[in-house]
Amino acid sequence: MSTDSNSGNMIEIDREKANFHYDVEYKHDAGMGLSEDTIDYISNVKGEDKWITDFRKKALSVFHEKKMPTHWASEDLNSINFDEIRYYLSAGEAPKRSWDDVPNEMKETFERLGIPEKERKFLAGVEAQFDSEAAYSNIKDAVAEQGVIFVNSSEGLAEHADIFRKWFGKVIPTGDNKFSALNSAVFSGGSFIYVPPGVKVKHPLQAYFRINAEQFGQFERTLIIVDEGAELTYMEGCTAPKFETTTLHSAVVELVAMKDAKIQYITVQNWSANVFNLVTKRGLAHENAEVRWIDCNIGSRLTMKYPGVVMKGEGARGEVISIALANDGQHQDTGAKMIHAADNTTSNVVSKSISVGEGRSTYRGQVHIPKHLKGCKNNTECDALLINSKSRTDTYPAITVRGNKHSTQHEASVSQVSEEQIFYMKQRGLSEAEAMSLSVNGFVNDLVREFPMEYSVELKRLIELEMEGSVG
């Protein structure tokens, strides 16, 4: 399909749905640029304990010390101007428990994105973050009664310090990378979740992240602790309007799965094409626990995200399932990190990417099996689909295996939609666009099925929709 004439138009994701913004009067604005004053401002607004302010300030100096990782990552990172970003914006009110109490502009925003409707249908709890703070946060009574805690990060650290402080910054230390340090310095919003032993949360909890303001940085911080034998599915979605200037989103997400616990973390990322999405995500799996990352990246200008699992307890399991779609002007730099730190741990990575027009998708992976362990297994598969002649894809895995009691395998392939397939379908009366859409859906189909029903339907529809009418 290397026809340049229709380059980039074969698959065009529906971004217009989320491309709107409201003029909101912000009560708190930390202003442009980043300094110790910014941190004092944020800490002051939030009324934080001194240890948190100190933690933030230490992180700020780590952020300044660390170099941009451009020796391996995209040079595009250098186009982020940290002095022209606002680090904290909020309307200054605590999150509302009812949609009726949410300020109008924010409520309309989330209505247009269909969040309240989804909540009614199939969610156990929702948090909706608008710029720096959550506008709405609610958990169904039945779930709260089981002892599940679902709050934003400020409330978590203030009200439940005994639970959250122990793990806060432990799975992803401040100095992990430049952007985890930045997040540690200016974090605001995000979810803190605790599921007590044995509680299996039936329906997913969801967080929705919305950026409304221009020249803004969103730095949510999420920490999820699922206690022994408990289970949780968490979903997050994100959108922003399209501005001419760059927007930065840099989250830190830490998961802790205690013995026999299961966490499934699902992301559908559909940021507008001016957002730098630089996210650090890692889970810690104790004995026989399972951490699964299901990750779908459709939006943003540059995404750098490599969800990881540290398998700390015997029999722990880690999994990353990832779908990326890179269109013109987009670079989806995603991957996975699997650190085996105990016997008989297993991990699985399946990554599929589609590059359209001049889009570029990259897979980076790390698998590490140290000495003196036994019975560790890793399987990695990366498949890339190139739609146009200028589309680009890269794969950079690194696998370290020590000792002869393990097995790892890595496979990657690059292909395109075959002319025969398209011809076959056209012969049977499908238009070229329909045929293309069907092929692409077929390519990601086995992964889309891993998403919860509602999401997989929506994902399939997104891909289908975009290809209709795009070929003349």
Next chain:
Amino acid sequence: MLLKEIPPARSFLDPPEEAREELPDWYKSSRSDAWMSFQDIDWPKRSDEAWRFANLKKLSYENLYDAKESEINDAEQLVASSLSLKENAGQILFVNDRVIASPLLNEEFSKKGVIFQPLSQALIEHGGLVQDHFMTETSRLGSAKYTALHRARLRNGFFFYVPEGVSLTVPVEVFHWVSGNSASIFPHSLIVAGPGSSATVAEYVASINDEISFCCAVCDIHGEEDSQLTYLRTQNLSEKAQSIYQLSSRVASKAKLKTFNLDLGCEWVRNESVSRLVGEGATSEMLAVSVPEKSQEFDMRTLQLHEQRNTSSNLLYKNALYDDSKTTFAGMIVVEDEAHQTDAYQTCRNLLMSDTSEANSMPGLEIKADQVRCSHGATSSPVSKDELFYLQSRGVKEPAAQQLLTFGFVKEAVDRIGNNSLEEVILGKLGRRFNKIGAR
């Protein structure tokens, strides 16, 4: 065979020896320019992406000296003690980068215009031809400093030129030995296969004694249109030696190149292998086998660079790791903008034979064109329990079964050479290695 101790003299960090007066001017200035750039380029650091996972502590820069003339020069005995072909079309023998016996080339081929000479001689007799092909490739995989070092200090090597349409049915052979404590050699290999020609080259590098030594080699291959070339190299230096070897090839339209590399010796090895497919229909096959043991560390970096459409490359590296040994494989397939219809494969398989061996694999792809078929695979695992059980249940004892299975594992790459007499040499060398390991 006792060697009188020759006091070492010129460290490889000292300015290199002056080039001989009779050598062409372009070559003299190439040497001095290279010495300048050697001093300008930084030493590799572990934080360099091209040196990820490399243990640079094992690479010493000090106490290494340009190898001096050795007293060992009994060519017949040296050849007899190493495994090589029964029949060849020509041979050149070096000890410490010095020719020890008159180079031979079958008259039939010299009459047809084939040149097979020590580089020192070719520089004088075929200066223009050498100049056109001498170190024209840039170092792409991290060892630019060593490329410059090699260019500045090289003393000898060979030049093999096959004119248009000439076919050599029998391989030519090149032997290198190194002798003397802390001796460094810089052998250079330059192979030009003219349009429509075909030839096979086998090169062996080995130590005479169990001594510290350093080998910094460069091999450049030019496969012109429609040519067919097979190049094979074995490295069996002492267990105390270090080796940096850079192989670059340019494969032109419809040309076929096959390279095979066997690494057995050295404490520390760095191999960089680049194959550029520069003409439509070019094909390159890159094969390698290594069997590290004890604390040996082999670091292999490869690049399959598809610059034109309809090109294909196929890489197969097999490592069987014993004891505390370590391998690093970093392979990259690059498909340039216009290189549609590329077919590229890359496979690295590690067989871990001990609980303390370590295999690092970094198979990479960078694809900038569509309508391509590219895939890579990397595996690391022990000998399959099922296969072991199968052999044991038929009465083969475990150690023997292990050895058989390992031999079979590496043999897959050897079989792809597609030349019985060369395969025999390689299998012979591997057999010696496995017997030695089995006898422990």
